[in-house]
Amino acid sequence: MADTTKRYDPSDIEDRWYAYWEDLGAFRAERSGKPPHVIMMPPPNVTGRLHMGHALQDTVQDALTRMRRMQGYEALWMPGKDHAGIATQNVVERKIKAEEGKTRHDYGREAFVDKVWEWVDEYGDIIFQQKRKLGDSCDWSRERFTFDDAYVRAVQDVFVKLYNDGLIYRGHYLVNWCPVDMTALSDEEVNNIEKEGHLWYIRYPLAEGEGHIEIATTRPETMLGDTALAVHPEDERYQHLVGQHVQLPLTDRTIPIIADDYVKMDFGAGALKITPGHDKNDAEIGKRHDLEVIGIMNPDATLNEYGGAYAGMDRFDARDRIVADLEAQGYLIKVEPYTNTVPISSRSKAVIEPLISRQWFVKMEPLAKPALEAVRSGEIKFYPERWANEYYRWLENIRDWTISRQLWWGHRIPVWYYTDENGEIDEERDFVVAIDQPEPGMVQDEDVLDTWFSSWLWPFATLGWPEESDEEINADLDYFHPGHVLVSGYDILFFWIARMIMAGLYFKGEIPYRDIFITGMIKDKQGRWMSKSLGNGIDPLEMIEQYGADAVRFSLTILCAQGQDIKLDPTKFEMGRNFANKIWNAFNVFGQFMETDAEGLPTKDYRRTRAFDELELVERWMLTRLNQTILQVEESVSRYRLNEALGAIYATFWGDFCDWFLELSKPQRGEDGELGTMSDEKIALATEVFETLLQLLHPFMPFITEDLWWKVRPRAEGEACMLSAWPKANETEIDEDAAQVFGLLQELVSGIRSVKSKYGVSPGKAIRAVVNLPAEAERLKDALQQSDRYFEKLAKVTDLTVGSGVEKPKASAAVVAGTSEVFIPLEGMIDLNEERARLSKEIEQKERFLKSIAGKLRNEKFVSRAPAAVVDRERQKQADITAELDRLRANLSDLG
RNA sequence: GGGCGAUUAGCUCAGCUGGUUAGAGCACUUGCCUUACAAGCAAGGGGUCGUAGGUUCGAGUCCUACAUCGCCCACCA
Numbered sequence: 005m006a007d008t009t010k011r012y013d014p015s016d017i018e019d020r021w022y023a024y025w026e027d028l029g030a031f032r033a034e035r036s037g038k039p040p041h042v043i044m045m046p047p048p049n050v051t052g053r054l055h056m057g058h059a060l061q062d063t064v065q066d067a068l069t070r071m072r073r074m075q076g077y078e079a080l081w082m083p084g085k086d087h088a089g090i091a092t093q094n095v096v097e098r099k100i101k102a103e104e105g106k107t108r109h110d111y112g113r114e115a116f117v118d119k120v121w122e123w124v125d126e127y128g129d130i131i132f133q134q135k136r137k138l139g140d141s142c143d144w145s146r147e148r149f150t151f152d153d154a155y156v157r158a159v160q161d162v163f164v165k166l167y168n169d170g171l172i173y174r175g176h177y178l179v180n181w182c183p184v185d186m187t188a189l190s191d192e193e194v195n196n197i198e199k200e201g202h203l204w205y206i207r208y209p210l211a212e213g214e215g216h217i218e219i220a221t222t223r224p225e226t227m228l229g230d231t232a233l234a235v236h237p238e239d240e241r242y243q244h245l246v247g248q249h250v251q252l253p254l255t256d257r258t259i260p261i262i263a264d265d266y267v268k269m270d271f272g273a274g275a276l277k278i279t280p281g282h283d284k285n286d287a288e289i290g291k292r293h294d295l296e297v298i299g300i301m302n303p304d305a306t307l308n309e310y311g312g313a314y315a316g317m318d319r320f321d322a323r324d325r326i327v328a329d330l331e332a333q334g335y336l337i338k339v340e341p342y343t344n345t346v347p348i349s350s351r352s353k354a355v356i357e358p359l360i361s362r363q364w365f366v367k368m369e370p371l372a373k374p375a376l377e378a379v380r381s382g383e384i385k386f387y388p389e390r391w392a393n394e395y396y397r398w399l400e401n402i403r404d405w406t407i408s409r410q411l412w413w414g415h416r417i418p419v420w421y422y423t424d425e426n427g428e429i430d431e432e433r434d435f436v437v438a439i440d441q442p443e444p445g446m447v448q449d450e451d452v453l454d455t456w457f458s459s460w461l462w463p464f465a466t467l468g469w470p471e472e473s474d475e476e477i478n479a480d481l482d483y484f485h486p487g488h489v490l491v492s493g494y495d496i497l498f499f500w501i502a503r504m505i506m507a508g509l510y511f512k513g514e515i516p517y518r519d520i521f522i523t524g525m526i527k528d529k530q531g532r533w534m535s536k537s538l539g540n541g542i543d544p545l546e547m548i549e550q551y552g553a554d555a556v557r558f559s560l561t562i563l564c565a566q567g568q569d570i571k572l573d574p575t576k577f578e579m580g581r582n583f584a585n586k587i588w589n590a591f592n593v594f595g596q597f598m599e600t601d602a603e604g605l606p607t608k609d610y611r612r613t614r615a616f617d618e619l620e621l622v623e624r625w626m627l628t629r630l631n632q633t634i635l636q637v638e639e640s641v642s643r644y645r646l647n648e649a650l651g652a653i654y655a656t657f658w659g660d661f662c663d664w665f666l667e668l669s670k671p672q673r674g675e676d677g678e679l680g681t682m683s684d685e686k687i688a689l690a691t692e693v694f695e696t697l698l699q700l701l702h703p704f705m706p707f708i709t710e711d712l713w714w715k716v717r718p719r720a721e722g723e724a725c726m727l728s729a730w731p732k733a734n735e736t737e738i739d740e741d742a743a744q745v746f747g748l749l750q751e752l753v754s755g756i757r758s759v760k761s762k763y764g765v766s767p768g769k770a771i772r773a774v775v776n777l778p779a780e781a782e783r784l785k786d787a788l789q790q791s792d793r794y795f796e797k798l799a800k801v802t803d804l805t806v807g808s809g810v811e812k813p814k815a816s817a818a819v820v821a822g823t824s825e826v827f828i829p830l831e832g833m834i835d836l837n838e839e840r841a842r843l844s845k846e847i848e849q850k851e852r853f854l855k856s857i858a859g860k861l862r863n864e865k866f867v868s869r870a871p872a873a874v875v876d877r878e879r880q881k882q883a884d885i886t887a888e889l890d891r892l893r894a895n896l897s898d899l900g
Numbered sequence: 901g902g903g904c905g906a907u908u909a910g911c912u913c914a915g916c917u918g919g920u921u922a923g924a925g926c927a928c929u930u931g932c933c934u935u936a937c938a939a940g941c942a943a944g945g946g947g948u949c950g951u952a953g954g955u956u957c958g959a960g961u962c963c964u965a966c967a968u969c970g971c972c973c974a975c976c977a
Binding site for chain 1: 902903904905906912913914915916919920921924925926930931932934935936937939940941942943944956957958969970971972973974975976977
């Protein structure tokens with residue numbers, strides 16, 4: 005007797021099987037004769053904790069990896085983590101602040117970086133432990149970090165190459181400056197959000213003579229950096245003033261009035277203050293007119309010496325004061341409420357201050373072109389396709405990438421400067437771009453690189469690129485690159501996915517992968533992003549604890565439809581839990597009759613001895629369904645419709661295998677109430693189907709399937725489910741005929757049950773039934789006559805008659821199924837009115853249906869234009885329904 | 901301002917290149933602790949597929965507007 009309990013308890017087995025797989029080395033991928041299948045795990049931040057987004061994406065990646073592995077591929081799922089510059093630095097800064105009351109400056113750069121390393125060593129692998137709980141079958145022996153020595157080298161090589169190719173430059177430009185993190189950011193790291201603000205109308209008096217020009221601004225404090233006032237060249241109000249000057253209020257400066265057709269005459273006051281040091285558009289206008297650039301802010305967004313009386317104040321305090329002073333001095337004309345877009349750091353949420361700063365940039369256009377072409381040509385495909393449009397849009401409008409960051413935690417920029425006698429950087433002399441210090445005394449650039457400047461190399465730097473002297477590495481790169489599919493969310497389409505494609509093509513000369521599967525994002529029940537601040541997150545580990553990893557994986561997969569966001573709430577995992585429980589108990593049906601050893605493991609290998617055509621109806625039907633399901637799964641997975649694949653297995657397992665096959669296969673209770681037994685032949689069939697279903701389910705629900713795998717057959721050492729050969733559909737065991745006959749049987753059984761339920765006949769009460777078949781259906785008649793046992797088991801029909809032209813017994817209910825019908829004599833229980841109503845309702849429904857078909861067929865255009873197959877199908881339907889109606893009417897009139 | 905997505909049963913969602921009488925899970929009703937499973941079984945009820953047009957023999961599916969919600973992008977101060 006197998007050792008199973010009624011309720012499946014996942015906590016019992018999951019860790020055990022994970023350890024077993026790892027010990028077996030089952031996750032490892034090595035260069036072999038097999039075709040490779042490679043997935044690069046998007047490296048989580050070292051600060052990361054497993055969240056539902058990871059759980060979803062890992063489930064998808066693991067399912068694909070496990071399936072390919074079973075299908076005979078050398079499946080590599082490469083894990084790793086990202087040093088995540090700002091994020092990690094922030095975490096450690098917060099920690100030392102909280103624990104020691106210190107800032108990173110108290111530590112100094114070197115000591116602080118050491119502190120971060122300490123943190124990484126202590127906490128950096130937590131997420132990988134969490135991923136193990138989920139069942140991730142990635143090759144941990146290949147785990148990489150974007151700060152591994154070899155990886156650092158790759159990043160520096162890439163910098164040097166891009167510089168030498170003329171694609172990296174340094175310069176003073178207006179950049180997105182975050183005053184909280186005190187670093188430059190790329191455009192992608194900035195979000196524009198709508199915010200209620202004000203539009204202040206301010207008067208700038210003419211320097212020469214009477215009068216003034218009115219301007220409008222949303223950021224009055226920037227006026228301290230104004231170096232011109234612009235009007236439209238065709239604006240008749242101001243034309244005559246161009247070339248003159250205005251007095252800049254609150255300062256002793258005067259600024260020129262210039263004409264530029266960027267100015268919209270009808271917006272605001274029709275004139276524009278120009279602050280080239282703090283506004284992107286103004287900077288361009290400034291360049292056109294060769295204006296002076298004044299930066300009025302310090303890195304922390306307090307005003308600097310150009311702020312005059314406001315120097316040292318925070319920019320927003322200064323704004324209030326300036327407005328108050330303008331008003332007091334009569335320069336403020338009016339204030340209007342105004343909604344404008346404000347740039348926010350995606351990391352710190354601080355309002356970004358555009359300011360001029362010396363930074364490093366990558367010229368993107370030359371990189372973008374091939375990347376565009378790779379997708380346009382179809383070499384790389386997006387699933388779902390629509391994401392290709394987002395990708396095009398971004399690449400077609402690509403802007404240069406600000407890659408330098410004023411942080412301490414990150415890849416140092418491989419640029420060196422000469423120093424003067426005081427040890428200060430000698431700005432007079434050229435810098436040198438080199439990985440190692442070119443000359444003693446030279447100092448390295450203080451800045452570090454954007455995190456994504458290292459992660460864009462992930463698909464090949466993780467394999468050891470660019471080390472060319474090492475044969476192992478070369479062979480690995482040859483074999484495992486390019487990869488096959490990238491699974492990711494759309495949130496990092498620009499940050500990472502697009503840049504990886506650029507990097508792959510530019511540095512490696514190859515696309516990084518063929519397919520990109522973009523999953524939806526996990527949202528809360530109300531469709532909001534899950535976040536710490538909202539406290540609406542669902543912790544995958546708690547869910548695993550509560551429902552089991554397989555249940556979590558099942559539910560996430562089944563909910564993951566083609567890129568749609570998932571509104572998740574914990575009760576969704578009940579679906580998976582219930583299914584796991586169903587699987588567990590289904591095994592028990594036949595497992596309890598197997599010969600087992602003391603540990604409950606099978607000692608006998610039950611194999612079917614009969615050929616397919618010797619099997620009985622339900623068996624042929626079940627194998628047919630199984631083989632159809634295998635085909636369906638393959639088809640769905642090839643299009644990354646994992647929800648559909650898993651849904652198909654679920655329906656077959658529960659709706660076919662459990663509800664019909666097992667119900668018919670399990671032993672019947674003996675006459676005297678004693679438990680029956682199951683023949684070896686029956687056990688063999690159940691085992692065969694169940695085992696195959698376990699394999700189909702394994703990629704999605706690895707733990708329970710592995711556990712039961714060992715319980716259905718004696719296995720040799722190491723003969724794990726996860727390493728078993730993926731089932732092949734056996735097309736010779738697809739029997740459409742059996743499917744059709746069994747389908748009719750299902751209809752008749754359901755009809756009988758329905759009648760019993762309708763008339764309050766207890767399901768357990770034995771009844772008689774008479775099946776009436778059309779005269780020509782000899783084959784059906786034989787099949788159903790042999791199926792009396794099925795009717796008994798499923799509907800408690802103890803007396804079955806099957807024939808054609810059979811007389812309808814007195815006082816019986818009738819169920820019509822196509823051209824067949826079944827009579828259920830219910831002497832004394834049947835309510836004639838009820839029965840009439842029941843039949844009438846059915847007749848009405850069929851008549852409506854028939855009418856719509858007849859309508860179609862009367863339509864000449866339909867008959868002439870629709871494909872012949874469609875028309876034939878309608879004709880067939882018409883004939884079927886007509887026959888069915890005849891019977892229904894006959895049955896009705898029978899009732900008198 | 902531009903683009904994308906969503907709108908299908910009470911709820912959450914599938915529904916692919918148009919073609920059986922639109923499906924699932926949950927919830928609901930009725931009956932069952934039928935010795936695999938009450939995390940279950942059986943039988944049911946419930947949908948004019950957001951609105952209005954159009955294309956087509958045929959539309960949940962394609963087209964055009966519109967509405968509502970959500971997301972992305974964008975230099976009108």
